[in-house]
Amino acid sequence: MNPPVATASQPLALREFHAFEAHGARFLYMVPSAGIFRMDGPSVAILDALQLGPRGAESLIEELSSDYPLEQIVETIEELTEIRAIGDVNAPKQQVPNDLPPEGFPLTTMVLNVTNKCNLACTYCYEYGEDKIVDTKYGDAPKFMSEQTAEESVEFLLAESRGQEVAHLTFFGGETLLNFPVLQQTVAYARRRAAEEGKRIEFSLTTNATLLRPEIIEWLADNQIGVTISIDGPKEVQDGLRVFHNGKGTYDVVQPKIKELLRVHRTRPIGARVTLTQKNMDVLEIFRHLTEDMGFWEVGLAPVTTQDQRDYAITPEGKDSMLSQFEVLAQEWLQCALRDEHHGFSNVKDTLEEIHKGVSKAYGCGAGLGLMGVATDGDVALCHRFAGSPEHKIGSVTEGIDRDVQNKFLEDHHIASKTDCHTCWARPICSGGCYHEAHVQYGESSHANLHYCTWVRSWTHTCLEIYGALAEKNPKFLERFDA
Amino acid sequence: MKHLKGINQKAARIEAYVQYEAAQARATELDVVALETPKPPHEEDGPHFPLGCSLVFFPGWEADQQGGTAGLCQPVERDLFDCHLSCFWPAHVPDQLNHSPDWTGNCASAQKDWRKLDLIFP
Numbered sequence: 001m002n003p004p005v006a007t008a009s010q011p012l013a014l015r016e017f018h019a020f021e022a023h024g025a026r027f028l029y030m031v032p033s034a035g036i037f038r039m040d041g042p043s044v045a046i047l048d049a050l051q052l053g054p055r056g057a058e059s060l061i062e063e064l065s066s067d068y069p070l071e072q073i074v075e076t077i078e079e080l081t082e083i084r085a086i087g088d089v090n091a092p093k094q095q096v097p098n099d100l101p102p103e104g105f106p107l108t109t110m111v112l113n114v115t116n117k118c119n120l121a122c123t124y125c126y127e128y129g130e131d132k133i134v135d136t137k138y139g140d141a142p143k144f145m146s147e148q149t150a151e152e153s154v155e156f157l158l159a160e161s162r163g164q165e166v167a168h169l170t171f172f173g174g175e176t177l178l179n180f181p182v183l184q185q186t187v188a189y190a191r192r193r194a195a196e197e198g199k200r201i202e203f204s205l206t207t208n209a210t211l212l213r214p215e216i217i218e219w220l221a222d223n224q225i226g227v228t229i230s231i232d233g234p235k236e237v238q239d240g241l242r243v244f245h246n247g248k249g250t251y252d253v254v255q256p257k258i259k260e261l262l263r264v265h266r267t268r269p270i271g272a273r274v275t276l277t278q279k280n281m282d283v284l285e286i287f288r289h290l291t292e293d294m295g296f297w298e299v300g301l302a303p304v305t306t307q308d309q310r311d312y313a314i315t316p317e318g319k320d321s322m323l324s325q326f327e328v329l330a331q332e333w334l335q336c337a338l339r340d341e342h343h344g345f346s347n348v349k350d351t352l353e354e355i356h357k358g359v360s361k362a363y364g365c366g367a368g369l370g371l372m373g374v375a376t377d378g379d380v381a382l383c384h385r386f387a388g389s390p391e392h393k394i395g396s397v398t399e400g401i402d403r404d405v406q407n408k409f410l411e412d413h414h415i416a417s418k419t420d421c422h423t424c425w426a427r428p429i430c431s432g433g434c435y436h437e438a439h440v441q442y443g444e445s446s447h448a449n450l451h452y453c454t455w456v457r458s459w460t461h462t463c464l465e466i467y468g469a470l471a472e473k474n475p476k477f478l479e480r481f482d483a
Numbered sequence: 484m485k486h487l488k489g490i491n492q493k494a495a496r497i498e499a500y501v502q503y504e505a506a507q508a509r510a511t512e513l514d515v516v517a518l519e520t521p522k523p524p525h526e527e528d529g530p531h532f533p534l535g536c537s538l539v540f541f542p543g544w545e546a547d548q549q550g551g552t553a554g555l556c557q558p559v560e561r562d563l564f565d566c567h568l569s570c571f572w573p574a575h576v577p578d579q580l581n582h583s584p585d586w587t588g589n590c591a592s593a594q595k596d597w598r599k600l601d602l603i604f605p
Contacts, residue, residue, distance in 0.1 A: 027490070035494035037487040076486040082501045083487060358493020471490045482492070 012077070013054035013089035014047065018425040020461060022468030028085060029464055032096060034358040034428040036464075037083060038471065042068045042076040047085065054089040096362065098416035100407055101369060107160035108167060109371040111384040112153055114145045114182055115174040116376055120208055121245045124277050124304045124312045126385060127174070131307055131440050134388035141388050144179050145376040149397065150186040153374050156397035157190075158197050160372075167194070171205035172373075172384045180216060187223050206230060206273065208242065210250055212257040221265040228273050229258060233286035234293070240279055241312070255294070262295045271298040271346065276322055277312035283325035291344045298346040301326070305437050323455055327462050334466045338474050351463040352470075354429055356481035361415065361431035364449075368394055368409050368435075382409070382445075385436040392445070418448045430456045577603040 016031040026039045028047075039047070045064050049055065061073050080086045116127075116134075123129060134141070145153075154169070161167040169190060171183055187203055194201040204226035220227055231254065232238050239249025262270060272290045276283065283301060290296045303322060306313045314322070329345045336343035363369065365383070373384035378397045386392035394409060395401035415421055415431045424430070432438070433449035433456070441451060449456075470477050489498050577583035582603075589599040 030494075030497075033493060033497060034491075035489060035497040036491040037489055037494055040486045040488075043486050072486070079484050079487050082484075082504075083497055356491050358491045358496070360493070467491075475490075 011054040011056050011089045012050060012060070012081075012086050014050050015084050015087050015091075016093070016425065017085055018461070018464070019047075020464045020468060022465050023472045025468060025472050027464070027468045027471075028083075029425070030083060030085065031425050032360050032428045033084065034355075034360040035083065036355070036358065036467070036471075037085075038468075040076075042072050043080060046073070046076055046080060050086060095422075096416055098411055098414045099362075100410055101362075104162055105369055106162040106164045107157065107370060107372060108164055109170065109366075110153065110157040110160075110168070111170045111172050111371070111373045111387070112145065112150060112186070113172050113174070113373060113375050113384055113387045114150070114176055114179040114186075115143060116141060116388070117143050117178055118173060118175040118208075119178065119210060119244070120175065120242060120250065121247075122208075122242045122275075124241060124275060124306060124310070126305050126436070126440070129306075130310060131305070133386065133392075133439070139388070142376045145182060145374075145378075147182055147185050149374075149376070149378045150182050151189050152378060152397045154186065154190045154193055154201075156374075156380070156400070157201070158193060158199065160401070161199065164199070166200050166202060168202050168204070170384075171203070173206075175211065176205050176207050177211040177216060180211075184219065187225070202226070204228065204268075208250070209254040209257050209261070210244075212254075212261055214260070217261050217264050220261070221267055224267045226268040227261065227265065227270045229254075229261075229270065229296075230275070231258070231272050231290065232274050232280055233282075234289040237280045237282075237286060241275075241277065258294060269297050271300060272296040274299060274301040275304050276301055276314070277304045277306075278314050278318050279312050281314075281318055281321055281325075283322055284328060287329060287345065296344060297342075298344045298349075300346045300350075305434075305440050307440060319455060323458060326459065330462050330466060334469055337466075337470055337477050340474070340477060348463060348466065351429075351460070352467055352478075353481045355460075355463060355467045356478055358428075360428035363410070363413055363415065364430065364432040365434055368406060368413075382435060386439075386445075412446045417446065420448045420450060424453065424457070426453075426457045426460045429460055 018029040018031060020027050020029065026044055028037050028039065030037070042064070045067060046060060049060055049063060057074075057077055060077065061070060064073050077086070118125075118128065121128070126132065127134075157167050157169060169186075171186075173179075176183070183205070190201045190203075203223065205220075206228040207230070209229045209231065219225075230242070232242055235249070235251040235255075238251040238254075242250050244250060272294075274286055274290070276286075280286065286301070287299055290299045303314055303319065304312060326347065329343075330348050333343040333345045333348040365371075367373075367383035367386075371383055372394070373381045373387040374397055375381060375388040377388075379388070379393050380395045380397060380401065381387045381389060381392045382394065394405050411417070413432075413435065415427060418432045421427045421430075421432055432447075433452060435445040437449050437452075438447040439445040441447070441449065467478075484498055484501075489495050577586040579586050586603065587593075587600065590596040
C-alpha cells in the first residue's frame, strides 16, 4: 500500500515515532513498525521544523534552502515520507487490524508443570501465595505429573511445533526437582522421539536449588539442560523471603549446592532469577552478590507479581528506586558491550534483542500461541502461570488445542483491543505486557498493564539509547542478535 | 536511502520494501502488461479485458476456461496471424508475402521474442 505522499498542496505533518539520542547521533524508533533509523543533518532539520506544526513542502524547502541544497531537502522529504515519519496532515492514523495469526502457527516452547508441590514457602509466590489462581493444595489436580502424561506432552509438542526443527521444553513446578524421576524419563523419551521426527528438543528447568545433589547435577550437565535458579540475593535477603515451611532460611543450604552446580555444569548457561519485592530492593547489592560472590553468568531480575495490598507489594516509590538501579546496571552493561565484554544483567540483553529485530507485537506475549503451559493432569493453558486454571485452559495434550477457544483468546488479547495502548509509542515492544500480571492486578488477563506504563517507557528508552550507542561505536556487537 | 540509515533488522526490511514499492510503481507505468498473471494493480479486482476493437469473448481464442492464456487452443501470438487470415479482428499485420517477408525474422519463439516484432510503416 502506498504511503500517503504529500503533494504540493497538502501540508506535511509528523507521524508517529519516538526520537532518542546516543553519542551525538539522533535516531528514530518508528511506531508501529519498530524500524530504527539514524538521521542526518537535513532529516533532523525537517523534523525539527515540523515539530512546530504542519507545513507544506515548499515552505520547508524555502526555510532550509540556506542550510542545505534543494536536491537534498527534496530527497530527505521523500525518504521521511517513505518510512512514514512524516506524511499528509490529513492522512488517517493506520490502525492495526485484529487479525488472527496465520493458521498452523507453530508451538516453539512448552512448559511442563511436573509437580504442584514445593518444599519451600516463599511468601510472595504467585503459585501458593495469597494471589494464587489455582488451589493446588486442596484441589483435584494430581500432585505430580505421571510419566505417561509427560510422554503425551512430548508428543503434543512434536506435533504442534509443526515444521520447526528445534522445539523447547522447560520443566517447571512447584519445585521441579521433586519429580526428578519423571524428568529423567521424559528427557530420554523426548530425545529419542525428536530424533525420530527429524527434530531437536532443547531442555531447560527452573529450580530453587535446595534439592540439588551430585547425581542430579551430573544428569543436568550430561543432558545439557539449561538451568535457572530461583534465588533472591545474599543471605539476609534470601532468608527473609525464600524459606522452608518451618520458616528457616534457605541460603546456607543452596549456596554450596549452587557452587557445585556452577563448577560441574558447563554445557549450558546457568542463570539466576531474582524476584524483587518491597522487602528486597537493593538491586545493585543483589546483582553483585550473585555474579561476583556466587559466580552466576547471568542474572535476570523481575518485580513481584502481586496485588497492591500485600506487604511485599512494591510501592510507586519502590518501583522508581528499582528502575533507577536497573538503569545503573544498564549503563554498566553498555560500557562492557562497548569493549566486547560480557555483563550478566540479562534484562538488557533480552530487551536489546527485541529492539534489534524490530519486533512489533500484536500480543503482549507469545503465551497461548508460541508458548504453552501444561498442568500435571495434561491440561494445556496459556502458560505455566495459568497451568491448572480451568478458566485459562485451551486444550489438553491428548485432545489437542481447541482452536475456537484459542482464537477467542487471541482476539481478546490483541493490541487492537487495548485502547489504552493505542497512543503509546512503546506499544510495538510492550503491547500491554504479561497476561498473568494483568490477571492478578485487574482480574482480567486482557487488561493492559497500566501500572507499568511509566516503567516500560523509561526502560525501553534507556535500552534504545544503549542500542544507539552500540550502533554508533561498536556495531559488530549487535550482530549477535541477528536471528 | 541517502539521508536515513536503517540500523536494525526491521529498518532493513522497510528499506527493501520501499525499494520494491518504487520498482512496482515504475513497472506499472512503463511496461507492457501481458495477459497472464500477475495482474497490474489497477485490475486487481477483476478479469483483464484487453482494450481493443472487440468486446466479444470467444473462449479458446482470447482466453481459456480459467481466464488466462495458458490453455488457449492456439497461442495469443499465433492468434495475431489469424486476424488477417480470417479477418476476425480488423487488426493489421505486415504483408509477409511481398513487402515484409522478414517481419518475424528475429522472432524464433513467439512467446519469448514477441517484443522483437516491430511496427512497419509503409
